[in-house]
Amino acid sequence: MLTQQTIHAAVAAALAEDAPYGDVTCETTIPADETGEARLVAREKGVMSGIDVFAAAFATLDPSVTVEPAIRDGERFEAGQTLATVRGRVRVLLTAERVALNFTQRMSGIATMTAAFVAAVDAIYEDGYDGSAGPAFGVVGPRRYTRTRIVDTRKTTPGLRPFEKYAVVCGGGHNHRYSLSDAVMMKDNHLAALAARGIDLAGAIRHVRDQVGHTTHIEVEVDRLDQIPAVLDGGADTIMLDNFTLDDTRRGVETIDGRAIVEASGNMTLERVAAVAATGVDVISVGALTHSVRSIDLGLDWA
Known part of the structure; x- marks a missing residue:
C-alpha cells in the first residue's frame, strides 16, 4: 500500500x-x-x-x-x-x-x-480482566477472529490515505476497504435507491451479487435488528451494525450466529470500545483513528 x-x-x-x-x-x-x-x-x-x-x-x-x-x-x-x-x-x-x-x-x-484502541479491546481477553467492559454481559468471543479487530474507515485526509491506513497497521489495527473500488458496501442510501425501484432488501443484495465477480466482498449496513434476517437471506458477507446499543449489538451477534462477519460502527470511543468488543462482534470500525487524531x-x- x-x-x-x-x-x-x-x-x-x-x-x-x-x-x-x-x-x-x-x-x-x-x-x-x-x-x-x-x-x-x-x-x-x-x-x-x-x-x-x-x-x-x-x-x-x-x-x-x-x-x-x-x-x-x-x-x-x-x-x-x-x-x-x-x-x-x-x-x-x-x-x-x-x-x-x-x-x-x-x-x-x-x-x-x-x-490504545487495540489495547482496550485486547484487555477483555486477558486473565484477571476486571469486567469493566460490562459485567452484566460478560465477554463473548468473535466468531471469525481470535480477538475483535480494530479497523479504520475511509474518513481520511484527501491525498494521504496510504499514509494514514499504513499508520493504523503500525498501531496494531487492520484496514477496512481501501477505496470504493475494493468491495461492495451497501448503506442506507443505496438500499433506499433500490427500494424505490421495487427491490426488497434481500433482493437488493442478490441483485448486486449477480453483477459482481465471485471474489467481490459484499457488506451491508443495518440500523435495526429486524433488517438482519433479510440481509442474511440475501447472502451478505459482512453485516455492519450501525449505532446499535450494547443490548442490540449482542442480539445482532446472536442472530447472525457466525453466518456473516459482524462489524460494529458508529461514534466509537476509547471508553466504549471494550464493551462493544465484549458483545462478540468480529470487527469494530473507528473513524476517529484518522479524522480526529x-x-x-x-x-x-x-x-
Missing part, C-alpha cells in the same frame, strides 16, 4: 508546497556547503509510524543526506528518546524539517491512538 513511489510523490508535493521558490531564510543565512547533524526526538511517548517517510523528506532534496533510524515502525517510544539521527547539508536539513515532521507526527499520532509531538534537535 505505502510504496516508495507513493512516498516520493507525496513528499515531493509537500516540499513544493512548502518551498515553491526555495527556502529564502536558509539561502540568506546558511552557507551552501555547511554540514550538520540533528536528532529526531520524542517530546512524549507514543508508537512510531513513518520513519521511512521522515527520511524521504531529506533524501528528496539531497540524496547524500543520511538518516539513521533508532526505531522501527510499530515500536513504542518514550518522551526524550532519540528516534533517528540526520546528517547532511544544513540548508537541506532545515528546509525539509517541517515536511518530515508533519508526516511523521501525524502518522505516529494515528499509530498511537490505534494502539492528535499528532504526536516530535522535534528535530541539533546535536
Whole structure:
C-alpha cells in the first residue's frame, strides 16, 4: 500500500508546497556547503509510524543526506528518546524539517491512538480482566477472529490515505476497504435507491451479487435488528451494525450466529470500545483513528 513511489510523490508535493521558490531564510543565512547533524526526538511517548517517510523528506532534496533510524515502525517510544539521527547539508536539513515532521507526527499520532484502541479491546481477553467492559454481559468471543479487530474507515485526509491506513497497521489495527473500488458496501442510501425501484432488501443484495465477480466482498449496513434476517437471506458477507446499543449489538451477534462477519460502527470511543468488543462482534470500525487524531509531538534537535 505505502510504496516508495507513493512516498516520493507525496513528499515531493509537500516540499513544493512548502518551498515553491526555495527556502529564502536558509539561502540568506546558511552557507551552501555547511554540514550538520540533528536528532529526531520524542517530546512524549507514543508508537512510531513513518520513519521511512521522515527520511524521504531529506533524501528528496539531497540524496547524500543520511538518516539513521533508532526505531522501527510499530515500536513504542518514550518522551526524550532519540528516534533517528540526520546528517547532511544544513540548508537541506532545515528546509525539509517541517515536511518530515508533519508526516511523521501525524502518522505516529494515528499509530498511537490505534494502539490504545487495540489495547482496550485486547484487555477483555486477558486473565484477571476486571469486567469493566460490562459485567452484566460478560465477554463473548468473535466468531471469525481470535480477538475483535480494530479497523479504520475511509474518513481520511484527501491525498494521504496510504499514509494514514499504513499508520493504523503500525498501531496494531487492520484496514477496512481501501477505496470504493475494493468491495461492495451497501448503506442506507443505496438500499433506499433500490427500494424505490421495487427491490426488497434481500433482493437488493442478490441483485448486486449477480453483477459482481465471485471474489467481490459484499457488506451491508443495518440500523435495526429486524433488517438482519433479510440481509442474511440475501447472502451478505459482512453485516455492519450501525449505532446499535450494547443490548442490540449482542442480539445482532446472536442472530447472525457466525453466518456473516459482524462489524460494529458508529461514534466509537476509547471508553466504549471494550464493551462493544465484549458483545462478540468480529470487527469494530473507528473513524476517529484518522479524522480526529492528535499528532504526536516530535522535534528535530541539533546535536
